[in-house]
Amino acid sequence: MLDTLDAPAVRTWCRLALTALGQAREEIDALNVYPVPDGDTGTNLYLTVESAAVAVEDCFADGTEPDLGTTVAAMARGALIGARGNSGVILAQLLRGMAEVLARGGEPEHLRAALLRAAESAYQAVAEPVEGTLLTVAAAAAQAAAADPGGLAEAADTAYQAARRALLHTPEQLDVLAEAGVVDAGGRGLVAILGALSDTVTGQRPMGPVALRQELGAGSAPDYRVFRTCEGHERPPGPGHPAFEVIYLLDAPDEALPMLRSRLASLGDSLVVGGGDGLWNIHVHVDDAGAAVEAGVEAGRPYQIRITHFAEAAARAGEGATAAPQGRAVLSVVSGSGLAELCEQAGAAVLLADPDRPPASAELAEALRRCGAREVVLLLNDPELRAAAGAAADQLREEGVRIAVLPTRSPVQGLAALAVHENSRRFDEDVVAMTSAAGATRYAELAVAEGESWTMAGVCQAGDVLGLIDGDVAVIGPDLLGTGEVVLSRMLAAGGELVTLVLGAGTSDGLADQLVAHAxxxxxxxDTVVFAGGQESAPLLIGVE
Incomplete structure (x- = not known):
C-alpha cells in the first residue's frame, strides 16, 4: 500500500489502466449509444491511454527514475496527442487536470485536489456538458474522494467506488441510455481507469467486469442490462445528427480558442476542446467537415486531421473487405532475428518486436497495412499483445481489410500455425486450420529469475532457472540443462509427435544436443527439430505437437 504517489506508481497506473481497458474494450464498445451509436468508445479510450502509457515509458527509457511532475506531464501530453473520439479527448483533459495538481506532489491531499481539478477541467472542455456521461462519473468520484479524510489508499478507493455507483445511475440521467438499457460507455471506461488507480495504490485487485445489478444491492437500482454484442451499433446517426466527426491537433495561442470554440459550436455539436499551453485536441460533429478544418486554420496550425463520415464508416463495417487490396498475408510478431527468418521462410511478413517494449496498437496497425493484402492473419506469439492487437485489427477492419487475430501465446505455436498455412484455401478454412495447429502445440520456455519471487512451483531466487509450461512456472532448477530435461519430460508424458527447440541468443548448441538426446x-x-531463434527474452523455447 502506497502512502504517496510517485513516478513508478504513475507508470504502474498507466500499465494497469491499459490492461483494464484492453479487457473491457469490446464490452465498452458495445455500450456505446451516446452521443453517436458507432461502437468505438472502448477502442478510443484504449488508444488514448495507450498513448499516455507510451509517453510515460519514454520517461524511464534511460534507466533513471524521473520525478513525479515530469511523469504526469508526459502522461497528460501523451493522452492529448493520442486522444481518439469524444471520450478520448475528455479523458485526456481529465488527465491534464490531474497532472496540473500532481506536479506539486503526490500526497493524499494532492490526489483529492487532482481529482477535483480533473472533473472541473473536463466540464470546461465540453461545449455543452450532459449529465449521465463520463463527466458525471468523474464528478462523483472527485467529490467522494474530497470528502474522505483518509490517506492515499482511502482516497483512491473511495473515488473508484463512487464512480461505480455513479455509473449505475447514468441511465436515470440520460434517456438514450435508459431506452437502450445500458450504462454510459465513457463512464464505464473511467471506472476501469479509476479501478487501476485504486489497484496501484492499495495493491488489491478491484478491476474486472462491473457487476452492475449487484453494486448497490437488490432493489436499490433499476435492473439495467449490459449489451454483450454490438447489435444496432453499426447504424448511422438518425435524422438531424451531423454527418461527420472531425478531430485534429492544433497548435494555437490560448487567446485564439474562444473564437474557435464559438465558430465550431455554430457548425455542429459534441464539441470538445482539450489541451492548453499552445497544444489542443479538437473534436466536433459537423455536416461541413471542411469548415471545421478551416476554423482550425484560422486559429493556428491544425494537423493529424481525421474526418469520419458516420454513414460510410457503418457501411464499411457492414461490407467488410470490399474496398481493400487483393490477396492474403500472414503477419507474425517475433522478437528474435532467427525467429524472424524462420517466419519469412514460411511465407509470413514479420514485425520484429523489441523484447523490452512490446509494439503498441499503432505499430501493429501500420505493420498490418504494410502487408497490402485484402485478408491478413495476425500471429501474436505473446499473450500480452491481445488488447493492442484487437484495437489495431478494428482500425484495419474500418479500412476494409479482413483480419483474423490468432492469439498464439508463444512463437512455437506461431510456427506450428505457419506450417499448415495455405493461401489456396478459403480464408475461414485457413484460419481454422492454423488455429487448430497452434492449439495442438503445447509450449514451454526457460527463463532466468531476476530476483526472489513467489511462483506456482515455490520460491525462486535470483539466478534460478524457471521452467514455464503453458505460461505457468512448473519447475525451478539450478541450470538450463537440468531444468530443460524436467520440463521436456513432463511435456512428453502427455504425448506428442514433434518437439521443437528454439535457442535464444547466447544459448549453446550443446544444450540443444543434450536435450535432443534426452527426448x-x-x-x-x-521427432525433434532445433532452430536458432535469437530471442533475448528466453534462453530456450519448447514446443510439443
Missing part, C-alpha cells in the same frame, strides 16, 4: 531416451518415436 530420444524418453520417446524414441518422437
Amino acid at each position: 530420444r531416451r524418453q520417446r524414441p518415436e518422437v
Whole structure:
C-alpha cells in the first residue's frame, strides 16, 4: 500500500489502466449509444491511454527514475496527442487536470485536489456538458474522494467506488441510455481507469467486469442490462445528427480558442476542446467537415486531421473487405532475428518486436497495412499483445481489410500455425486450420529469475532457472540443462509427435544436443527439430505437437 504517489506508481497506473481497458474494450464498445451509436468508445479510450502509457515509458527509457511532475506531464501530453473520439479527448483533459495538481506532489491531499481539478477541467472542455456521461462519473468520484479524510489508499478507493455507483445511475440521467438499457460507455471506461488507480495504490485487485445489478444491492437500482454484442451499433446517426466527426491537433495561442470554440459550436455539436499551453485536441460533429478544418486554420496550425463520415464508416463495417487490396498475408510478431527468418521462410511478413517494449496498437496497425493484402492473419506469439492487437485489427477492419487475430501465446505455436498455412484455401478454412495447429502445440520456455519471487512451483531466487509450461512456472532448477530435461519430460508424458527447440541468443548448441538426446531416451518415436531463434527474452523455447 502506497502512502504517496510517485513516478513508478504513475507508470504502474498507466500499465494497469491499459490492461483494464484492453479487457473491457469490446464490452465498452458495445455500450456505446451516446452521443453517436458507432461502437468505438472502448477502442478510443484504449488508444488514448495507450498513448499516455507510451509517453510515460519514454520517461524511464534511460534507466533513471524521473520525478513525479515530469511523469504526469508526459502522461497528460501523451493522452492529448493520442486522444481518439469524444471520450478520448475528455479523458485526456481529465488527465491534464490531474497532472496540473500532481506536479506539486503526490500526497493524499494532492490526489483529492487532482481529482477535483480533473472533473472541473473536463466540464470546461465540453461545449455543452450532459449529465449521465463520463463527466458525471468523474464528478462523483472527485467529490467522494474530497470528502474522505483518509490517506492515499482511502482516497483512491473511495473515488473508484463512487464512480461505480455513479455509473449505475447514468441511465436515470440520460434517456438514450435508459431506452437502450445500458450504462454510459465513457463512464464505464473511467471506472476501469479509476479501478487501476485504486489497484496501484492499495495493491488489491478491484478491476474486472462491473457487476452492475449487484453494486448497490437488490432493489436499490433499476435492473439495467449490459449489451454483450454490438447489435444496432453499426447504424448511422438518425435524422438531424451531423454527418461527420472531425478531430485534429492544433497548435494555437490560448487567446485564439474562444473564437474557435464559438465558430465550431455554430457548425455542429459534441464539441470538445482539450489541451492548453499552445497544444489542443479538437473534436466536433459537423455536416461541413471542411469548415471545421478551416476554423482550425484560422486559429493556428491544425494537423493529424481525421474526418469520419458516420454513414460510410457503418457501411464499411457492414461490407467488410470490399474496398481493400487483393490477396492474403500472414503477419507474425517475433522478437528474435532467427525467429524472424524462420517466419519469412514460411511465407509470413514479420514485425520484429523489441523484447523490452512490446509494439503498441499503432505499430501493429501500420505493420498490418504494410502487408497490402485484402485478408491478413495476425500471429501474436505473446499473450500480452491481445488488447493492442484487437484495437489495431478494428482500425484495419474500418479500412476494409479482413483480419483474423490468432492469439498464439508463444512463437512455437506461431510456427506450428505457419506450417499448415495455405493461401489456396478459403480464408475461414485457413484460419481454422492454423488455429487448430497452434492449439495442438503445447509450449514451454526457460527463463532466468531476476530476483526472489513467489511462483506456482515455490520460491525462486535470483539466478534460478524457471521452467514455464503453458505460461505457468512448473519447475525451478539450478541450470538450463537440468531444468530443460524436467520440463521436456513432463511435456512428453502427455504425448506428442514433434518437439521443437528454439535457442535464444547466447544459448549453446550443446544444450540443444543434450536435450535432443534426452527426448530420444524418453520417446524414441518422437521427432525433434532445433532452430536458432535469437530471442533475448528466453534462453530456450519448447514446443510439443
